[in-house]
Amino acid sequence: MSIHLRDVxxxxxxxxxxxxxxxSHVSLDIxxxxxxxxTGASGSGKSTLLHVIGGLDRPxxxxxxxxxxxxxxxxxxxxxxxxxxxxFVFQRFNLVPSLNVHDNVIAPLIPYRVPxxxxxxxxxxxxxxxxGERIDASVAALSGGQQxxxxxxxxxxxxxxxxxxxxxxxxxxxRTGHEILDLIEELQADTGMTVLVATHDxxxxxxxxxxxxxxxxVLISDV
Ligand SMILES: Nc1ncnc2c1ncn2[C@@H]1O[C@H](COP(=O)(O)OP(=O)(O)O)[C@@H](O)[C@H]1O
Ligand SMILES: [Mg+2]
Numbered sequence: 217m218s219i220h221l222r223d224v225x226x227x228x229x230x231x232x233x234x235x236x237x238x239x240s241h242v243s244l245d246i247x248x249x250x251x252x253x254x255t256g257a258s259g260s261g262k263s264t265l266l267h268v269i270g271g272l273d274r275p276x277x278x279x280x281x282x283x284x285x286x287x288x289x290x291x292x293x294x295x296x297x298x299x300x301x302x303x304f305v306f307q308r309f310n311l312v313p314s315l316n317v318h319d320n321v322i323a324p325l326i327p328y329r330v331p332x333x334x335x336x337x338x339x340x341x342x343x344x345x346x347x348g349e350r351i352d353a354s355v356a357a358l359s360g361g362q363q364x365x366x367x368x369x370x371x372x373x374x375x376x377x378x379x380x381x382x383x384x385x386x387x388x389x390x391r392t393g394h395e396i397l398d399l400i401e402e403l404q405a406d407t408g409m410t411v412l413v414a415t416h417d418x419x420x421x422x423x424x425x426x427x428x429x430x431x432x433x434v435l436i437s438d439v
Contacts, residue, residue: 219246219269219378219410224278224288226264226433238264240433241278246412246426248377251404253421254414256430262414265430266380269412270302271295283377300328303371303409307383309363311355311370317342318351321369330374341369345399361392368399372407379404381413385420397423 226239239261246252254262267273268280271287280287285298311320321338342351345365355363364384371379381400385393397413397420404411413424421427429437 218248218283219244220279220281221245221269222279224268224275224280226261226268226273227276237433239268239275242433242435244428244435244438246410248410249404249408251401251411251423251425252413253424253427254412254430255416255418255421255427256436257416260430261433262416262430263382264433265428266382266412266414270304270378270380271299272304300324300374301376301378303374303376303379305364305367305371305379305381305384307386309360309367309387311363311366313354313356315355316351317347317353317355317358317366320355320366321373324370325373334373337373338369341372342366344403345369359392360388361395364388364392364396365399368396368403372403375407377407377409379409379411381411383414383416385415385417390417390419393417393420 221242221244224239224242225237228236228238230236254265256262268275269282275288278288312323315323318338321341322334325334339351342348345368347362347365350358355366385396388396400411415421427439428435
């Protein structure tokens with residue numbers, strides 16, 4: 217999935233008059249299959265960039281095209297279909313505590329008809345992320361690293377061509393964080409998906425093909 221941003225700005229109005237440029241005039245092209253780290257201090261705009269690319273947030277101005285879908289001008293009703301082609305992983309896992317591991321993985325598919333067996337897909341992914349023995353477990357009984365593996369399986373359940381991970385190792389110790397990156401890299405090698413990982417851990421960022429650095433909403437470096 218290729219990604220194209222041209223002069224993308226996202227402004228939030230806070231209170232009555234103050235506006236914050238969470239993203240300011242960002243231009244960027246990412247080819248399909250690239251592994252990109254997005255780094256920068258807290259508040260620099262990493263999450264905003266991921267949300268805009270994932271169709272969770274609309275840009276205030278600028279042009280954004282992901283996999284031939286023009287997101288800045290798309291109608292609101294067209295976005296859910298687009299979002300289903302994108303997998304999201306978050307720092308705090310965002311699992312549903314009342315559901316077991318298996319049901320957390322299939323949860324994004326519940327409203328939809330899909331051309332495959334949802335449960336078989338969940339089991340295949342849980343085996344792939346090393347949790348084949350914990351399919352019926354309560355998510356609360358799992359370690360942080362295991363919960364993030366469940367979240368990765370959930371992100372991949374609909375066969376996305378783009379994975380957006382927002383500080384996926386931020387709540388994990390360094391070793392577990394690198395194991396999660398190992399897993400993401402293996403899954404990327406299997407599927408050819410494009411991967412963006414926001415992180416302020418330089419050791420995690422250094423593993424990417426390309427490192428984008430944000431400061432105050434501006435893309436200040438692209439190497
Ligand atoms: N929903 C929002 N309303 C107001 N300001 C926001 C909102 N989301 C983000 N911001 C502001 O935009 C800036 C960038 O935030 P964010 O993209 O979350 O940065 P990062 O992920 O790098 O920490 C910050 O100043 C943040 O406070
Ligand atoms: Mg963030």
